Amino acid sequence: MAQKAVCRLAVIRSMMTRTSGTSTTGSVLQTNFIKPNQRLWLQQCSSYSSDQGSASIFNIQDSDDFKDRVLNSKIPSVVDFHAGWCAPCKMLAPRLEKAIEGTKGKVQLAKVDIDENTDLAIDYDVSSVPTVLAVKDGKIIDKFIGLQEAHSLKLFVENLY
Template structure:
């Protein structure tokens, strides 16, 4: 709480004034109760460095699993993929999808890059769901060289999912 009180004057200053001297009315000298005449200058690079966003993952799941953003993204990352791709058609409101998704991600991560996994939200990408005849969720398609080679609807246990992926990868 004390830190918030000390930082409040600095956080309310407009960006244009950040390089100007700052005086804090909250700082008191140790000897007297009068405000100190300390002047601070924030370093100029602090105010001029653009904010950049970097994403990284610490688990294997995110290296092989990705969300489809649009039709072009699906074309580039799934249909043109040199590796086999498992496509998970799901919805946010679907309870079984929330169970199957993590299981499938875990099994795909165990394959160490031999198989990729694309996640397609049917509410956001109804055109893809219609194109691939998805009538219920969760629906999982297996694609190799741009062609659907296998499909299942509903929840499967881990052994069945492993068998599904082994069949997709071949001998």
């Protein structure tokens, strides 16, 4: 939890600095662009979510990462194709995380941002978000599109183990 707070603070500090201005009020708050040497560190910070201590919930970085962590995994996976601008995705995420946490490591959750991983979205025929896949032994065994109730998600996840 402390790392999450430190990362949030670092992101805010990297984007905002106080500079002296010509106004009579003193300093002016000004937005800056993120410096290239900060991008990797901020990317790592932005991958933190409410699953801070959980190794069974993670963000997919690219196609190779997806292959390694989902398709080649011995642990069944729920794959959440989402977008930052999607309101139903934002509502589904905590429900999915809660369902995954209830499995105590028997199922993992891979989060795929379709804006950052368009090739993966195309490869898996994602035409709307949220789209959620159930993957076991490298094969898709179930799928749903759209927001679901918590009890439906629990059953969806339990069918993987």
